[in-house]
Amino acid sequence: MRVTVYGAGAIGGYMxxxxSKAGADVTFIARGAHLDAMRRNGVRVIRKEDEIVAHPRCTDDPSEAGPQDFVILALKAHSVPGVVEAMQPLLGNETGIVTAVNGIPYWYFHRHGGRLExxxxxxxxxxxEQWRRFGPERAIGxxxxxxxxxxxxGVIKHVYGDKFPIGEPSGELSDRVQRFSALMADAGLRAPVLDNIRDEIWLKLWGNLCFNPISALTGATLDVICSDPGTRAVAKAMMLEAKAIADVVGVRFRVDVERRIDGAGAVGAHKTSMLQDLERxxxxxxxxxxxxxxxxGTLVGMPTPTIDTVLALxxxxxxxxxRH
Structure with missing residues (x-):
């Protein structure tokens, strides 16, 4: 199975x-010192129980890899528009693009139904551009x-977790999504196939939407944001605005707002990815x-006053x- 990881950083490199250790034909697309180190020494993954070293093909030129069975898109989401052209040599007629990115993916309204289809x-x-050049039909959430x-x-530390829920935009149990799930299982990773991957996307986004910008604005870790009455109230207001939008587009949340906030607080003194990016x-x-x-919200006619305020800030x- 030919698999390219586009953006072989912390998550992509781990996957x-x-x-690769499980036997897949893996290519890493990376850059800079990280690429140089992986070319020389392979990629080392430090886990609590052990360390592994893998030696996938490493390059900054996707044309060296050719068409793939799967491309795991593991860049920061804001970087994806800049690689649409570079990714084209990886895309054959049957290539699946696994969108392992935060937030709402480019294919969201493919096979969605309703007026926003x-x-x-x-x-x-x-x-x-992603919709046209990648094609929504290639996407696996x-x-x-x-x-x-x-x-x-060249060295990645695994902190916690092994779960990567996946799913077709249509909700179908396709051959390709089952093949990818099995491939991940062979590697010791859990990729359960869901019949509504959008619900899972929103569940994670629900927290990222509020905790990330609040942490960037305040410098606070998750436990503080969720326990301080003021920041907890701001997070809750943002989440309720988002839920109103999600309800309109057919999303079902399996937990309520309070439980979602409590779950984030239980993670402890963790800096969100947005705060880490700001500091670096x-x-x-x-x-x-x-x-x-x-x-x-604009598309479905739902107001987002708290989200608007935090976004501006x-x-x-x-x-x-x-500037500084």
Missing amino acids: GALL GSTLESIDPGG CVVYPATEVVEP GRPMEIDPLVTVVQEM VRQRAANAV
């Missing part, structure tokens, strides 16, 4: 290393739950986690970070 979202897919970190070039001088995933919810925070 690809385990798939076939709609694209400008905030995450400018000009509908994927929600990433593990936490990993690149601790030095990296672009933050504002559009895929926040702006896209505002855009969907975190955009200013990002602009100030660039």
Whole structure:
């Protein structure tokens, strides 16, 4: 099975290393010092129970790999529009694109039904470029739950988790989604096939939408955000606005707002990915986690006053970070 991981950083490198050790023909698309280290020494994954070293093909040129059975898209979501052209050599007629990205993916309204069927979202897919060049029919949804970190070039630390729920936009139990699930199982990773992957996407987004920008604005960790009455109230207001939108587009949440917030708080003194990016001088995933919810609210005619306010503030925070 030919698998390319486009964006072999913390999550992509972890997935690809385990798939490679399990016997898949894996190619990593990466760059910089991380790519150089993996070319020299392979990729090392440090886990609590052991360490593994895998030696997938590593390159910064997708044309070296050719058409794949699956491409795991594991970039930060805001980086995806910039690689649409570069990914084309990887895409054959039967290639599946596994969207292991945060937030709402480009294919969201493919096989969705209703008046929004076939709609694209400008905030995450400018000009509908991903929809046209990747094709929504290639997409397999994927929600990433593990936490990993690149601790030095070529070395990935696994913090927790092994679950990557997947699903077809249509909800069908297709041959390809079953093949990918089995491939992940062979690698010791759980990729249960869901009949409504959008529900799972929203469950994760529900927290990312509020906890990420609040943490970037305050510097607080999850336990503080969820226990402080003020920030908890802001998070809850944002989540209720998002739920009103999700209800309109047919999403069902398996937990309520209070339980979702409590679950995040139980993670402890964890810095969200947005806060980590801010502290490291990296672009933050504002559009895929926040702006896209505002855009969907506009599409369905639902107001988002709290989301609008926090979005304005975190955009200013990002602009100030660039200036300084």
